[in-house]
Amino acid sequence: MINRRRIALLPLLMVVVVGLSGCDTLSGLFTSEDKDKLPGTRISVLALERELRPNVDAVDTQIILPRPEDTTSWPGAGGLSHHAMHHLVISDTPKRVWTVSAGEGSGLRNRAFAEPIVADGHIYTMDADGLVSSYNAATGKRAWRVPTAPRTERQNAFLGGALCIEGNRLFVTSGAAQVLALDATTGKEIWRVSVETPVRAAPTVNAGRVFVVTVENELTALSADTGRKLWTYTGAPTPTILLGGSAPAVDGGVVVATLSSGELVALRSDNGVSLWNENLVASRRTEAAANLPDIAARAVIDKGRVYAVGQSGVLAAIDLRTGRRVWDVPVAGIYEPWIAGDFLFAITLDGEAVCIDARSGRILWVTQLPRFDNETKRTGRIVWAGPALVSDRLILVGSNSEALSLSPYSGAVLGKIDLRSSAAMAPVFANGSMFVLDDDGDLSAYR
Numbered sequence: 001m002i003n004r005r006r007i008a009l010l011p012l013l014m015v016v017v018v019g020l021s022g023c024d025t026l027s028g029l030f031t032s033e034d035k036d037k038l039p040g041t042r043i044s045v046l047a048l049e050r051e052l053r054p055n056v057d058a059v060d061t062q063i064i065l066p067r068p069e070d071t072t073s074w075p076g077a078g079g080l081s082h083h084a085m086h087h088l089v090i091s092d093t094p095k096r097v098w099t100v101s102a103g104e105g106s107g108l109r110n111r112a113f114a115e116p117i118v119a120d121g122h123i124y125t126m127d128a129d130g131l132v133s134s135y136n137a138a139t140g141k142r143a144w145r146v147p148t149a150p151r152t153e154r155q156n157a158f159l160g161g162a163l164c165i166e167g168n169r170l171f172v173t174s175g176a177a178q179v180l181a182l183d184a185t186t187g188k189e190i191w192r193v194s195v196e197t198p199v200r201a202a203p204t205v206n207a208g209r210v211f212v213v214t215v216e217n218e219l220t221a222l223s224a225d226t227g228r229k230l231w232t233y234t235g236a237p238t239p240t241i242l243l244g245g246s247a248p249a250v251d252g253g254v255v256v257a258t259l260s261s262g263e264l265v266a267l268r269s270d271n272g273v274s275l276w277n278e279n280l281v282a283s284r285r286t287e288a289a290a291n292l293p294d295i296a297a298r299a300v301i302d303k304g305r306v307y308a309v310g311q312s313g314v315l316a317a318i319d320l321r322t323g324r325r326v327w328d329v330p331v332a333g334i335y336e337p338w339i340a341g342d343f344l345f346a347i348t349l350d351g352e353a354v355c356i357d358a359r360s361g362r363i364l365w366v367t368q369l370p371r372f373d374n375e376t377k378r379t380g381r382i383v384w385a386g387p388a389l390v391s392d393r394l395i396l397v398g399s400n401s402e403a404l405s406l407s408p409y410s411g412a413v414l415g416k417i418d419l420r421s422s423a424a425m426a427p428v429f430a431n432g433s434m435f436v437l438d439d440d441g442d443l444s445a446y447r
Helices: none
Strands: 096-101 117-119 122-126 131-136 142-147 163-166 169-173 178-183 189-194 204-206 209-213 218-223 229-234 249-251 254-258 263-268 274-279 300-302 305-309 315-319 325-329 338-340 343-347 352-357 363-368 372-374 379-381 384-390 393-398 402-406 413-418 428-430 433-437 442-446
Touching: 117 163, 117 428, 122 163, 122 442, 163 204, 178 209, 204 249, 209 254, 218 254, 249 300, 254 305, 263 305, 300 338, 338 384, 343 384
Parallel strands: none
Antiparallel strands: 096 442, 117 122, 122 131, 131 142, 163 169, 169 178, 178 189, 204 209, 209 218, 218 229, 249 254, 254 263, 263 274, 300 305, 305 315, 315 325, 338 343, 343 352, 352 363, 372 379, 384 393, 393 402, 402 413, 428 433, 433 442
């Protein structure tokens, strides 16, 4: 398949947003034959951005992480339903042990949104055309593959969907505005229901309920057994959103959803009663895309707090019970932050890796990651997906076909490995293995 590195650079917009970065390609629309220039010193608007720096009073903070522990499963986007995976395990020098084609990758026609999930020794994927496949996680041998798009939609752009699993039932969301349950052993369809609008975010399953968020900010709870609608919460619609979405986080009887309106909402998972909502919209960023209110990253619930980062420039810790904002920092991101013990790790839109003291919100270290394929010409913008903490290393994958490892204690770059292609989805981990689904639609196992 064609390497789609440039397609992976940022989640595609559902509408065309003409920003500052587009001036080169649209230069004919913004030039003049007038040779006179306005007086004064010209300063790049990017220079007006606030530089992220560690807190001066945090230099003596010692970063102590929980011991690494392996997990036998990765049942949904972000791992467990609360998305707090803490400290996982992988070998010191992981090597690629197998690669298989998981179907159609991301391209101009379609885009894959489904992270792989792992359960009972199998790994499940969903490609850009809605094909769901099951593989032996140890060998990569395919067990089955089934189409999930309605027959009338299979020749059209499918535009995503994703997966989660509970017991022997695999739950699938669809860009065709449907939710399905499949038998995880055979791929046989158990039930299929329609929702009001397309679902591009992954579902989350917890305690016999499947939670899905549509592109119009409708959060719906379905019975895992029958697909029957249990309750619905409708958030504010947004005319301009990022193409994609984030799986709700569920823990302690509370479901927390991040919406494209910039809202973070918490509801009782049993009946949908609203508990609180918070807004993560910042107004200080200057890039056109950054001014979108969308929260593309999944929220994380851990020890009674919710951690969430918005596209527009706020990363906040919020009390799960009351909705009170505990602290916030000026960080913009599109990938889920990673919590491990008392420390939070995130990747910013500006290509920085950040460590934050989750107790106080103090920034402990900041590492600037490689930003361009060609640093001299500043071309080929690199986008990094992750991070994940495994065996005392932060792992992230990039649109430059590399996986980086950083020290969680200092942010120093420890090493890198070459991937087969660019990757826009963070890796997943189970049984001492790392699984990467790249933009070409190839699934690789490293251990």
